[in-house]
Amino acid sequence: MADVAFEHLEIRHCIYMEDDVRSFTDETEFDRVFSDLTEYFSDLSTGWTLYGRYSDHAGQFLAMAIGDFDERDDAFTVMNALLAPMAKARDLAREPEFPIKPGVQISPAEMAACALDDFINQSSNHERL
Template sequence: MKVQYLEIRPCVEHDGATHSFRGEPNPTYEFFTPEGAEEAAEAFRAAQNGEAGPVFWTIYGIDTEGLAQAIGDFVSQDAAFETLYAILGVMVDARDILEASRVRIADDDDHGERISNASAVLEDFINQCSNSERI
């Protein structure tokens, strides 16, 4: 599986199944924003009359076909984001190094363009994974 990006979703277990909630689709980009997701999870949980588990948070890897694979579950959204940022840390550093290099060799169009392209790939991954929050 090749992961295109990561996302965090609130989830609820009920009747042996995990239900995850993506929030609202972003019309400009191909990802969902977290707005409304937690509320939807809480509403689903409440509708189960005490038969559903508590809301928890899962990091998902989204593959090239848009299918989600759960990577890890967390008791809070903050804990999930802390782990997500730890995963992305090396990529953020690599992106920053590439960007600094691109600026220094801007006169060499071929190298500058390749560095810019590599930096853009990292930037896309980082931004899509952050659920609209700038890292």
């Protein structure tokens, strides 16, 4: 797989039809399509999918499914958990400088970098893979 770097995350309502998944960013469109499809299919299932959005080498904006959920709240819980380390780093970057030890100052940017380093290191340590 080519290098992928998500530009953002999004949650979409989905209709699952055998090997086909139809995802929607608009709930009105989802309701319309679901209503139309139920006229022909009696066993449709629905759910919520968390996607990572990224651009490929050709500049095409793509979506990669990260997880499927029965409940919308569950999808948002996981998305918010993934975003939490970045939010923590953002908040640290906005903090005023403060001393860790007497006479030692750490910049807000360095505090944010340390928070992100910790998350990245804890996630990519080969002992945990």
